[in-house]
Amino acid sequence: RRYQQDADRPAISETTGSRLSPHLAFGTVSVREAWQAAARARAAYVQDGDTTFAASLTDFLERLEWRAREIQSFEDRPLPQTGSGEDFRPEAAADDPRLAAWIDGRTGFPLIDACMRALRETGWLNFRMRAMLIGFASCQLWMDWRLPAERLGALFTDFEPGIHYPQVIAQAGLRGRRMPVVRNPVRLSQQLDPDGVFIRRWVPELAALPDAYLHAPWDAPKAELARAGVIFGQTYPMRMVDHAAAAREARERIARVRHPGRTVPKRPEPKQPAPKAAPRPSRRSEAKQADLPFRSRRPNGIRRPARGPVQLSFDLGQPPSVPESQSV
Numbered sequence: 001r002r003y004q005q006d007a008d009r010p011a012i013s014e015t016t017g018s019r020l021s022p023h024l025a026f027g028t029v030s031v032r033e034a035w036q037a038a039a040r041a042r043a044a045y046v047q048d049g050d051t052t053f054a055a056s057l058t059d060f061l062e063r064l065e066w067r068a069r070e071i072q073s074f075e076d077r078p079l080p081q082t083g084s085g086e087d088f089r090p091e092a093a094a095d096d097p098r099l100a101a102w103i104d105g106r107t108g109f110p111l112i113d114a115c116m117r118a119l120r121e122t123g124w125l126n127f128r129m130r131a132m133l134i135g136f137a138s139c140q141l142w143m144d145w146r147l148p149a150e151r152l153g154a155l156f157t158d159f160e161p162g163i164h165y166p167q168v169i170a171q172a173g174l175r176g177r178r179m180p181v182v183r184n185p186v187r188l189s190q191q192l193d194p195d196g197v198f199i200r201r202w203v204p205e206l207a208a209l210p211d212a213y214l215h216a217p218w219d220a221p222k223a224e225l226a227r228a229g230v231i232f233g234q235t236y237p238m239r240m241v242d243h244a245a246a247a248r249e250a251r252e253r254i255a256r257v258r259h260p261g262r263t264v265p266k267r268p269e270p271k272q273p274a275p276k277a278a279p280r281p282s283r284r285s286e287a288k289q290a291d292l293p294f295r296s297r298r299p300n301g302i303r304r305p306a307r308g309p310v311q312l313s314f315d316l317g318q319p320p321s322v323p324e325s326q327s328v
Contacts, residue, residue: 003056010115011198013126018060021124021158024067035064071162088257089172092143101240102137103151105202108232108239110215111189112136114202121202123157128192131171132183138172139182139250140241145172173254180254182247189215205229205236 006016023029042057092099101107105116115129125133130152137148149168153159166175173180193199196214200207206217208228213220217230218239225231232238 004059005056007059008126008128009192010111010118010126010129011193011201014122014124017126019124021160025158025160031064031068035061038064067160067163070166071160074162074166088253089138089142089144092147094147096143096147098141098143098240099137099147099151101237102133102141102148106237107136108218108237109136109185109243110199110203110206110217111185111193114193114199117202118198119152119155123155128188131167132185132188134168135171135180135183136185138168139180140243140246142246142250142253145169145174173250173258179251179258182250184247185243186216203236 002012002016003018006012018034020029020034024031024034038057038061042054042061045051045054045057102112103116105113105120107113107116111129112133115125115133119125119133134145134148134152137143137152138145145168149165152168153161153164156164169175171180189199193215194211196211199214206214206228209217209220209230210224213224217225217236218232220228220230230236
């Protein structure tokens, strides 16, 4: 029922998702079978007036369609032709300490570590968290995508090359016209696991930290760290990089290669909360202010101009395309 709302939340997506991806990958359930069953169920829920469940099934059907398109595209255009097959990052060695810390869930970033540990234990992770993991390895840690992609794919119970590798290339900034989105693991942690349920489950060494410091423990006061029993470098690793500086440098490096001579615009600062609006004046006070350049209501006698002809749209039964950041 909450497939649509909770698809990205790591703590509950494992129970609200379909979990059909391993069966689709190995062929124990066909895409056609899943599609037809979901379409029948959606029609039944629409007839019963259950719009919440119907919307989730619509989203599921769209992801099935996107999955089929991605796999077919990968078969038509193998990996070297889907984007720039030649990367500009140094190739990671098998014993690279960055690779080892990343794959073992010891990066010092709570959500990254929780996701990797959960994946190693269960073999499954929702799509947005997978994108975050490979994006962190390719951008913040600046590793060539090939070895991290191989190691990550080996952990999936639903490994599908036609989904996995094109998305890895996209997260590494080698596919598409736009610059890649370098995800902020702290911001994602605060948005998708605000209460820290997922982090505390998979990173128990941080469980005693208050929610305010759980997502970025390096910002916690020493007293809070002492109360929680957190000692960086002993009970929990120090963060490998400054994620903000590493993300900025990654965007600049990618831009220099893909768009020589073009400067990377600075990311806008977070918006400050808008000030409270002043109380709206009453009609009596508004009438006294005849010198204002505009009024909140149209003067008497002036009507809104009639609209021109409106183009009709028809529902042909084709669901809209799904962005590349979604999967079954």
